[in-house]
Structures are given as structure tokens and as C-alpha cells.
Amino acid sequence: MNVNNVYLDVVTGRKDQLPDTDFLEIAFAGKSNVGKSSLLNTLINRKSLARTSSKPGKTQTINFYNVEEQLYFVDLPGYGYAKVSKADRERWGRFIEDYLTTRQQLRLVVLLIDIRHEPGKNDVLMYDWIKYQGFEPLIIATKMDKLKRSQIKKHLNVIQKALKMPNQKNIIPFSAVSKQGKDEIWERFDTLLQEYADQHAAMEDEVKEIEE
Template identity: 60%
Template sequence: MNITKSELIITAGNKKQFPDNNQIEIAFAGKSNVGKSSLINVLINRKALARTSSTPGKTQTINFYNIQDKFNFVDLPGYGYAKVSKTLRESWGKFIEDYLGKRSSLKQVVLLIDIRHAPSENDKLMYNWISFFHDNVLVVATKVDKIKRSQIAKHISIIKSVLQLRTTDRIIPFSAATKVGKEEIWELLDSIEEME
């Protein structure tokens, strides 16, 4: 897709602030520093619309981006970062659960997993959570440029096995550095619009 328009609509700290423009929403979930902002920026050909941070746990709000007046990309807070207080972690959990379970315009959730490591307990929890509410999950295995090409299939197989992916789920290896996987991800996202 040729992206000519992408803008931050709102940074929502509670569900009353969620936009009500009825655009198809595609949410991006993943643990802190897995590359959510980098993936969003690559997909929309922008360097820094979604702000990247080297400080894990920085995004504590849900950020909504209008893409081409067709989709809203929704950047969920990163999870699994220990320095954040337990109370804050629990309130994030409720906030995200409400969004994932009750948002009728949410049509696809993209779960990012670092291809170099087997999915963590938090990753499994998040996958189970998403798959409870949604018939399919798109898993994007990030940082694929950091491993040897000959190792990719093995690492993908580990992710599939640990998360126990269903036949309706998809997994796409991706690199923000080389843009590998970008076209496949867009093909899938474009198909959501066609199904509406």
C-alpha cells in the first residue's frame, strides 16, 4: 500500500478517550522493546511517527494512528517490564483487556515476538488472551536480521510450538532494518479491509 497519510489521532490514557470514528483497527501488542514502534514506522514509511524508546515500559498509553483514512493502527503498551510497579501493571492489564475484548472496531491483533528468543510466559499469556477474543492472531517475529538465514525456520518453529499457534494464525518473520516481511504483512492487512 502506498501510504500518503498517517497521523497520531490520540494518546489514550483511558477508554473514554478512544476515538469513535469506526475505522477498522489493527492493534500491535508485544513486550517492551520488541519493536512495535519500529514495525509501525516501517509499515507507513515514516521514520518517527510512532516514537521508539530505548527505555522499556515507556509507552503506558494506547496510541491511535490514522492510516490513509482506512485503518487505525493501535499501539498497545509494552508488557513484561519488571521496573514498573505491580499496581500499574495490573491497571494496564485491565485497560488492555477491556480494549482487546470489547472494542468492536478491532479486526486484527498483531503480536510481536523477538525471533531470537523463545516466547516468554508473558508472551504466552498475551497470545492466550488475544486468541480468547479473536479467531486469528498475526504473529510478527521481529529482528530476523539478527540471526542467520539458516536458523529462521528453526526459530519460527519454536515460536509456533511454544505459543501453540492455531491453523488460523499466521507468523511472518520481519526486520525493521532490512524491511523483510513488510509486503507480506501489508497483504494480510489489506485483506482485512476486503473482508469488511
């Protein structure tokens, strides 16, 4: 997709304030400081549109970025920040769970993992939970520029093993510095967007046939 028109459309912590559209939605999840804002800004060709916080773990909202009036990038609150209270974690968890389990427009969950480190307990729990909800997560292994090229394969193997993935077809290494991985990620999104559009067209044809 050629991205020129992007804006932050909805910021909400309540289900009744979610956007009322049939745009395809792609959600982004990851622990605090994993590079989610950097990924989003790279994908939409902006330097600072995606909201960042100087206090990790303080974001308590779901942010919907409207991309070309065709889809939403949905930025979920980061998880795993130790100083967040148990009550806050539970409240965010319920809100995110409700969104992921009931949102019909949601077709893909992107899970960010820092390529330099083995996935932590929270990463594994999130991955397993996303799969349990019926999604096949796309793993973005962030901060690959922090590694030597010869180290990347080894670290991808660590991620695959920790998440018990059968292969690495759904792991894409990414660097916000070099932009490596950006085109491959967009190829996945464009394919998904086309499938979504085809499904809608087929549904509209069925409605017309019924009406006739």
C-alpha cells in the same frame, strides 16, 4: 495500500477518549523492546513517527495512528518490563483488556515476538488470552536480520511449538533493517480492509432496504 498520509491521531489512557469513528482497527502488542515502533514506522514508511521511549515500560497510553483515513494502527503498551510496579501493570492490564474485549472496530491483534528467543511466559499468556477473546493473532517474528538465513526456519519452529500453533501460516518473519516481511504483512491488512469495507457496504444496503 499505498501509504502517504499517516498521523498520530489519539493518545489516551482512558476509554472515553477513544476515537469515535468506524475505521478498521489493527492492534499491535508485544513485550517492551520487541521492535514494535520499528515495525510500525516501517509499515507506514516513516523513520520516527511511532513514539518510542528511552525508558522501557513507561508508556501508559494507547496510541492511535490514522492511516490514509481508512484504518487505525493501535499501539498498545509494552508488557513484561520488570521495573514497572504491580499496580501499574494491573492498571494497564485492565485498560487493555477493556479495549480488546469491547472495541467493535478491532478486527486483528498483531503479536510481536523476538525471533531470536523462545516466547516467554508473558508472550504465551498474551497469545492465549488474545485467542480466548476470539481473535486469531498474527505473529510478527521481529529482528530476523539478527539471524543467519539458515537459522530462521529453526527459530520459527520454536515459536510455533511454544505457542502451540498448528502451523506457521500466521507467523511472518520481519526485519526493520531489510524490510523483509513488510509486503506480506500489508497483504494481510489489505485483505482485512477489503472484507471490512464489504461488510459495511452490506450493512448499509440492508438499512436502505429496511427504510424503503
